[in-house]
Amino acid sequence: xxxxTVIGLEVHVQLATKSKIFSGASTVFGAEPNxxxxxxxxxxPGILPVVNEQAYRYAVMFGLAIDAKISxxxxxxxxxxxxxxLPKGYQTTQLEQPIVGPGHIQIQLPNGDTKEVRIHxxxxxxxxxxxxxxxxxxxSGIDLNRAGTPLIEIVSEPDMRSSAxxxxxxxxxxxxxxxxxxxxGEMSQGSMRFDVNxxxxxxGSEVLGTRTETKNLNSYRFMxxxxxxxxxxxxxLIEDGGTVLQETRLYNADTRTARSMRSKEExxxxxxxxxxxxxxxxxxxxxxxxxxxxxxxxxxxxQARFMDQYKLSEYDVSQLAQYRDTAEYFEKVTKTCKDAKLxxxxxxxxxxxxxxxxxxxxxxxxxxxxxxxxxxxxxxxDTISGKGAKTVFDSMWNKEGSxxxxxxxxGLKQVSDSGALEAMIDEVMAxxxxxxxxxxxxxxxxxxxxxxxxxxxxxxASRGSANPGQVNKLLKVKLDG
Amino acid sequence: MSFDRTDVERTAxxxxxxxxxxxxxxxxxxxxxxxxxxxxxxAVDTSGITPLAHPLEAVQRLRADQVTESDQRDAFQQxxxxxxxxxxxxxxxxx
Numbered sequence: 001x002x003x004x005t006v007i008g009l010e011v012h013v014q015l016a017t018k019s020k021i022f023s024g025a026s027t028v029f030g031a032e033p034n035x036x037x038x039x040x041x042x043x044x045p046g047i048l049p050v051v052n053e054q055a056y057r058y059a060v061m062f063g064l065a066i067d068a069k070i071s072x073x074x075x076x077x078x079x080x081x082x083x084x085x086l087p088k089g090y091q092t093t094q095l096e097q098p099i100v101g102p103g104h105i106q107i108q109l110p111n112g113d114t115k116e117v118r119i120h121x122x123x124x125x126x127x128x129x130x131x132x133x134x135x136x137x138x139x140s141g142i143d144l145n146r147a148g149t150p151l152i153e154i155v156s157e158p159d160m161r162s163s164a165x166x167x168x169x170x171x172x173x174x175x176x177x178x179x180x181x182x183x184x185g186e187m188s189q190g191s192m193r194f195d196v197n198x199x200x201x202x203x204g205s206e207v208l209g210t211r212t213e214t215k216n217l218n219s220y221r222f223m224x225x226x227x228x229x230x231x232x233x234x235x236x237l238i239e240d241g242g243t244v245l246q247e248t249r250l251y252n253a254d255t256r257t258a259r260s261m262r263s264k265e266e267x268x269x270x271x272x273x274x275x276x277x278x279x280x281x282x283x284x285x286x287x288x289x290x291x292x293x294x295x296x297x298x299x300x301x302x303q304a305r306f307m308d309q310y311k312l313s314e315y316d317v318s319q320l321a322q323y324r325d326t327a328e329y330f331e332k333v334t335k336t337c338k339d340a341k342l343x344x345x346x347x348x349x350x351x352x353x354x355x356x357x358x359x360x361x362x363x364x365x366x367x368x369x370x371x372x373x374x375x376x377x378x379x380x381x382d383t384i385s386g387k388g389a390k391t392v393f394d395s396m397w398n399k400e401g402s403x404x405x406x407x408x409x410x411g412l413k414q415v416s417d418s419g420a421l422e423a424m425i426d427e428v429m430a431x432x433x434x435x436x437x438x439x440x441x442x443x444x445x446x447x448x449x450x451x452x453x454x455x456x457x458x459x460x461a462s463r464g465s466a467n468p469g470q471v472n473k474l475l476k477v478k479l480d481g
Numbered sequence: 482m483s484f485d486r487t488d489v490e491r492t493a494x495x496x497x498x499x500x501x502x503x504x505x506x507x508x509x510x511x512x513x514x515x516x517x518x519x520x521x522x523x524a525v526d527t528s529g530i531t532p533l534a535h536p537l538e539a540v541q542r543l544r545a546d547q548v549t550e551s552d553q554r555d556a557f558q559q560x561x562x563x564x565x566x567x568x569x570x571x572x573x574x575x576x
Contacts, residue, residue, distance in 0.1 A: 024549030
């Protein structure tokens with residue numbers, strides 16, 4: 001009898017506010033250790049937190065984007081535990097009355113189907129600092145710059161049945177929060193982190209098995225690996241007559257192994273209580289409606305619009321519309337070159353593969369959207385060939401100037417002028433009389449292949465500047481002559 | 482609800498408090514009294530009453546999202562027992 005995997009996700013999303021959730025310290029990533037940790041973030045006695053309005057607005061925007069109920073009255077609780085990167089001894093979070101209530105998200109599965117994943121709730125909380133376990137004379141180093149960075153923790157229902165579904169859900173969330181502009185989406189900087197709850201049960205069973213939680217995964221690949229590993233462990237355990245313990249596990253991406261975080265077992269009593277330092281937060285309809293009015297176009301709507309407006313294939317749309325940055329780049333290119341299909345081919349093809357190869361975000365592309373658009377204009381008006389375009393693109397990537405400058409300086413302009421081309425053709429035919437005779441003696445169906453020889457010779461003679469389409473046409477007339 | 486020795490030890494551990502062996506009995510008794518009071522309160526019918534999130538009848542003022550703090554690391558770290566390269570050093574945490 002087969003097993004069924006049941007997965008739920010808890011996703012921590014760092015909100016893109018300038019300052020922290022309860023203090024006026026900066027949230028910029030990568031600062032010198034502890035230079036962005038204020039008295040509030042350090043948990044000094046006598047301090048009082050004050051809630052950042054923008055963090056609330058961002059949480060409300062997320063709630064509206066997933067069709068969730070927004071709590072007009074919400075409040076904060078203290079989740080108590082001891083860890084050196086949590087100086088107050090508690091994390092200020094929301095439990096009983098979170099800002100975002102139940103909602104749902106549509107995900108696209110690899111086979112093209114869609115599925116709805118329910119969101120249990122999303123709450124506001126503060127991030128902890130970072131512990132550095134490299135050896136400082138047998139001690140650990142603590143950087144509290146991240147302490148107090150606003151987070152929303154998004155908690156899904158256990159609606160996913162495979163790691164592929166979990167990854168599709170994670171990607172969809174990423175595209176929603178980055179489209180909303182409430183998170184920068186930089187996974188390598190920890191802007192989005194995933195806790196994965198996994199359990200298994202016999203196929204057909206309605207009862208959930210005991211779940212484990214694998215914490216702090218910050219890439220889709222790690223998530224996939226950690227789930228596969230945990231599912232296998234649980235099935236082996238049960239088939240060997242054992243039982244799964246509810247526990248927190250840590251995945252090690254270097255060794256591709258996971259282990260139980262034993263220390264948490266006894267400390268797993270967080271003793272939540274309402275935070276006396278913070279009053280309940282009330283937001284009115286005006287606040288909610290203003291947030292609604294500020295919602296940008298969301299991925300699903302954009303996908304539909306791209307299909308309709310640009311008449312692109314489903315594949316192209318799925319590549320272009322999911323992320324706001326890619327979508328904006330594509331639309332800029334299209335606006336300049338006025339050819340959506342051509343723009344789509346380049347953005348999803350050459351550009352995407354170069355960005356991928358150099359691990360660059362499209363917003364940091366060395367070739368700007370306007371630049372690419374102008375180059376594609378030259379492809380469209382036949383100034384350059386497809387091959388020439390690749391050369392121009394490479395040069396633009398290396399910051400050698402605009403498309404027109406590069407075409408001029410590298411002599412990439414195609415020769416499309418019939419007179420010049422005909423002269424070249426005559427020359428090549430005169431130099432290869434044997435091949436011409438052979439061609440003329442061959443039946444029509446063989447000529448197609450043979451013409452390639454002449455095209456090659458002419459391209460060589462013109463040092464690649466001849467317009468291949470034009471050459472083909474003229475050659476055929478002369479050879480068939 | 483009764484509170485026994487193990488509960489006291491566990492609670493003390495969670496709060497990172499050390500209790501003298503000789504105080505445990507007394508503490509257990511005191512905490513049991515407090516919990517008896519809680520039992521008394523829990524017997525009251527509170528159905529239909531919204532839980533109290535804060536004793537004050539006021540709501541939280543929200544702050545504009547502006548950076549108002551500057552770097553005062555050197556001042557803050559003067560009272561830290563150990564620092565290095567701007568980091569606070571703590572006894573090694575093994576998780």
